[in-house]
Amino acid sequence: MRVRQQGITAAACVLFALVLGLVHAGERVPSDLDDAAWSAVDGWPHGVLRALVLPTEPYVLLPVLAAVALWCLRAARPGDALFVVLGPAVAVAVNTWVLKPLFDRWKGDTLVYPSGHTVSMVATLVVVAVLVDGRARVVTAVVGVVLLACAAAGMVGLGYHYVTDVVGGAFFAVFAVLAVRGLVRSRRTRPDRGR
Structure with a gap:
């Protein structure tokens, strides 16, 4: 993805995540869309729902990130490993300590917008998509959409999140990772003024 495309995508994603968050800020009840999503997965077996949430868990995502970082280091791409x-x-971090308290959306006694599970998984997928090219990027995007849909069903069915939390988390994750990519890239290409 070109730098300009990344910037436009990042801007659109953060705008959508912020607007959706403002619409549901301070709510303690589901929207009509959230109710419809809950109805669609209500009654699914607990084991199935739990399996659908697995790709959002740290014990799945952290080894993936470690493997990608090692691959970058072995390929002599330290800037990409940092990314x-x-x-x-x-x-x-921004989702947990800034956005959730800012939007103040609750499900039971938990802040839920944007979904942290979703942010973790989508951020990992975006990192991979940014680092690969061509067909691999398309495959990553398709797999990502399928994983997101499955994880959303699992999180809604288990009562972790409303579907709007998942959507907001996905858009915020895309923005955050692309913004970090831009910062890392600009730092690498900045001329050394000390010489």
Whole structure:
């Protein structure tokens, strides 16, 4: 993805995530869309729902990120390895400590917008998509959409999140990772003024 395309995509994603968050800020009840999503997965077996959520878990995502970072280092791409570490870390940190308290959306006694599970998984997928080219990028995007749909069903069915939390988390993760990519890239290409 070209730098300009990344910038436009990032801007559109953060705008959508912020607008969706403002629409549901301070809510403690589901929207009509959230109710419809819940109805679609209500009654699915617990084991199936739990399996659908697995791709969002840290014990799945952290080894993937470690493997991608090692691959970057072996390929003599230290800037990309830094991006692999910083992209998801920044996304999760900002989501947890800034956005969730800012939007103040609750499900039971938990802040839920944007979904942290979703931010973690989508951030990882975006990192991979940015680092690969051509057909591999298309495959990553398709796999990502399927995983996101499955994870959304699992999280909604288990009562972790409303579907709007998942959508907002996905858009925010795309923005955050692309923003970090831009910062890492600009730092690498900045001329050394000390020489």
